Amino acid sequence: MAAATTGATDPSPIVQTRPASTADEPRPLPCVVLLASPGMGHLIPLAELARRLAVDRGFAATIVTLTNLSDAAADAAVLSSMPASVSTAVLPAVALDDLPPGVGFGTLMFELLRRSLPPLHALMGSVAGPGPAAALVCDFFGTAALPLAADLGVPGYVFFPNSFTLVSVMRRLAELHDGAAPGEYRDLPDTLRLPGCVPLRHAELPDGDWRQDDPLAWLPEGFLERTKSRGLAVAGWAPQVRVLAHPATAGFMSHCGWNSTLESLASGVPMITWPLYAEQKMNAAILTELTGVALRPAVSREDGFVANDEVAAAVRELMEGEKGRAVRQQARRLQEVAARARSPEGPSWRALAKVAGKWKAGLRNGD
Known part of the structure; x- marks a missing residue:
């Protein structure tokens, strides 16, 4: 931004x-x-x-x-x-x-x-x-x-x-605020704890100001040089829908924003979840535990961080493993569901037709 x-x-x-x-x-x-x-x-x-x-x-x-x-x-x-x-x-x-x-x-x-x-x-x-x-x-x-x-x-x-999980998050935050002690966060007598969020010491956090104008600065030293023959790093906004629709795209590590989730499913691409904020952790749970279209890297460290070998293991499983095969099949099934929803007889098509009809009727009636 x-x-x-x-x-x-x-x-x-x-x-x-x-x-x-x-x-x-x-x-x-x-x-x-x-x-x-x-x-x-x-x-x-x-x-x-x-x-x-x-x-x-x-x-x-x-x-x-x-x-x-x-x-x-x-x-x-x-x-x-x-x-x-x-x-x-x-x-x-x-x-x-x-x-x-x-x-x-x-x-x-x-x-x-x-x-x-x-x-x-x-x-x-x-x-x-x-x-x-x-x-x-x-x-x-x-x-x-x-x-x-x-x-x-x-x-x-x-x-x-957005998904309705965001509505749930926003409502819960309002409830937490209503029950909180008066004053600012720094005035709380104890650490504010939220389910699924691991508290980190300041020393464990990266320096947010470090080369903040370089979008690739967070990559390990030498990463681009080592991987230039095997991949592509895009620093700006990528045409994600086109990338996901390309037959060469077999998996997607996603932050689980709802746009990315729907775009991936519309193309039948299975995911590895890497949620960041807002309702994305709940979206990740839906994708992995309810719909079965994604895998999530294991957390083996006591501090809650995901090690690089766990990321590599998740990628290998998605591409080659038995769990990955099931996830790929389920992603293709949901791709068909998404296509039916957008078809002329599908619920998405009918919902938009209903709204459009209401707007045009309002103009005719002067409402």
Whole structure:
């Protein structure tokens, strides 16, 4: 993720691209505005929703991204593949330099979206072009835009493509907060313990500032040179869907984010789980213990760290072992399930058709 823009130094108007209208269109297409918070994991699902609305449901769509915290080149690479009836808009940077140092990521994102409401309001007045605005769709960081949509008479929706495990995590965190002692974390009389989380001493943690501008700095010394004839290291955002769909891809070590999980299953690729944060540990448990499409490296050390030989053993098992064979077969079965869900008679197709029908009915009825 790119560094935050600390000041609104560019007062230029919102940047927009619009599809050209065609002469044989009987009337303007209804337009859905999709507000994406920064980050590829947020943009890609909304972009795919815009694609499906345009290609399958007869809508125009405008995908709105932000300047702050965004990688403009990466965003453009994703959005360049959109169909002609999907346009894009970029909201200008807003000032964030008054926020306290070390502000939490979630707080930063919610505040960024809140401060972006004035340019979004200006955009909403013209973004639908000749067609009526059918809905404003945001992800869960952009919920501050829902009252704005209501003020403009546009239905507002939250697009939440995560697994329900994240809902469970968020609810549990709220319960933990309600039962916690007052004050800050540093004031707690004892270590805060969460199930499945091993406390680490500060000395055991890597230096987070060490060569932080180099995305490959965490690799062992000489790793790239030793492996250059056998593999490829990609420092930027990789076209993951295309990589997973390639017949040469036989396994995927995943952090178990829900986007990556669904993309892997849609291609029938089995996984090795390496969860990091949020609900990913719960996703890893679902993949390994419930659905059987993934293996997890064993933890043999008392301190909870996974040794390199355990990672190697998991890879060998996935590629060659009996457990790996069962996991590969189950991944192929779930690939078929995913394909049926997306087919014209499948639940995903029908769910989107229902929402699209509701939006179009609302326009006809003036709701």
